[in-house]
Amino acid sequence: MALPQVNKVKQDATDARLAGMEMPDGAAWITEARTEAVNRVQAMGLPHARDEYWKFTKPASLVQPEPEAAALFHNDEGPLWDDLDRLKVVFVDGVFDAEASDDLAGEGLEIERLADVATKDIHWAKDLYGQLEAGEHGYTPRPLAALNTAFATDGVVIRVSGKVSKPVNLIYLHKSETSDAILHHCVKVEEGAEVTLLETGPAAARFNKVLEVDVADSAAFHHVRVQGRDHERRAVTGIFGRLGTESTFKSFTLTMNGVLTRNECVLELTGDDAVAHVAGACVGDGTDFHHDDTVFITHDAVNCESRQVFKKVLRNGAVGVFQGKILVKEDAQKTDGYQISQSLLLDEDAQFLAKPELEIYADDVACSHGSTSGAIDEEALYYLRSRGVPMQQATDLLVLAFLAEALDEIADDSLSEAIYARLEGWLERHAS
Amino acid sequence: MLEIKDLHVELEEEDKKILKGVNLTVEPGKVHAIMGPNGSGKSTLSYVLSGKDGYEVTGGQATLDGEDLLDMEAEERAAAGLFLAFQYPVEIPGVGNMTFLRTALNAQRKARGEEEMSAAEFLKVVRAKAKTLKIDADMLKRPVNVGFSGGEKKRNEILQMAMLEPKMCILDETDSGLDVDAMKLVSEGVNALRDEGRGFLVITHYQRLLDHIKPDVVHIMADGRIVKTGGPELALEVENNGYADILTEVA
């Protein structure tokens, strides 16, 4: 192994990126958090193709100083969940758009812009910003998330204290072909409180986003995200969550199009009886689609449940990656851990790469994982066609059926219906 | 209605002849039965007619009301009015039975240039038909055939047939795996569809089913050919003496 050489290359790439970055002004507490993050970036080095968790996804375009341009792709779809009563917070290429956003106020929650929070001498976000990202998840470095903490220009900071009347929808519009956006959000769901966070839109030519979520005892956090549209966009996103006793964390992501998407999710179940579900569905058509889900769930309390459900439909050279780990610490007895990652390869050019891992130190646990890759079920296709369903429609039905287990993780029907409609639209546009 | 002339079929993958010159004509309003030993090619005939991949037609023809069946896609044959009740109905996880039925019905209507059936109308019709086949609401909601018992699967085939109202129905061993009560239900379902404009081809091993669904004509198939054709009494002969006598007689 030519490790010293790799280290040199990494160091140079890291230095080159950091040289072009400017740390936003802010109060002492956030400047401290950012400075620590820069130190972490330097210590870890930005990702390199030789790194253990970057073997299947080339990180160079996420690391390099300037983003690759990304053309805007137009289709006639209107905004997602347009008729849903929600609190809209709009970012255009990573820049907050006050005109397009609703008033930052809502029943049961406080919501502020990170850019404002950062100027305050004292703020509760001090205990969260960069803290979960830096956290105990020591087994694998997350340098791009640390880079985010160091240089994020904006984001939202939300504290939920009661039952929130409507979901918060972060809307990421992409209007500039060369935008390079870094957003960082913090969500604190206090004891017994509950909130739904929606994220939609292609965001930017290159997007680096971190979401830190602290879910207190008996609290619930629901997250539904749709990344889509622009074929040439690139994104690396990190969700860092900490779950208290009897808390619930549920996250679903739909990804359509995107030359590179890396979605990381790092959860720590620190209170007994907590429940964490992370699900993802993606559809990719063409060599300009590469999608990577990298999920690490740590069980550090008794009687917790975690579920990872990831489904990918790929064709024409599209590539899907799944890296998922369930780590059960010594005292995390009665853990119920489930992980499934499956791909439906619609032709022989599509590719699915999976690295499922279980690491268990407790003795009384029930953990299972499975990873499969398969083609469309010819028998089912023939059965559908023999009943008069045309080939394309029959294939689409089977594709949606394949994705259903992931989509079932969306608890709210009004949200999932719109997502099915989006998928149907995509399938129609990509009819073979 | 259904006309099969000198049909020769081989497997696409291997060099194996399965149908070796099948001749058969089913007239509207008639029920024809095909009996024959295992492996004689009965299911293959039904698959080839309904458009399953993997078979190569090396000779002969098959038409439905004069239209060349073999030239059509499977879905076009369905829209033209052909229906196959499968010997082994396929399970489709993730696709609800109702969604499946409505999609199929409306796809056929669309292909024929007819108006699609509304969700409300469909619900009304499917509920009524399901009830006569003792198919409950739960079975309608569940994914297609997933977790259904053998009998439930067969009843589900008949429900599809009742909803799609095909011109020509082929039933491949619909009686296998059915207990006496289920056999009655299924037969009643089939008999309810008997109509002067509709033809039936009933593939079975047993006289039992033919007690309920009375055939007009009975064919015996062996080694890829129809070797004997007669009236309902032919089925009784098979029931009493097996195929051996008939096969030696025609050999």
Ligand SMILES: Nc1ncnc2c1ncn2[C@@H]1O[C@H](COP(=O)(O)OP(=O)(O)O)[C@@H](O)[C@H]1O
């Ligand atoms: N896909 C296939 N692959 C291999 N052999 C087949 C296939 N389909 C049919 N056969 C063979 O063709 C013959 C006829 O089968 P089938 O049509 O199922 O008969 P039947 O329904 O009368 O029992 C059998 O010998 C069977 O093994």
Ligand SMILES: [Mg+2]
């Ligand atoms: Mg058979």
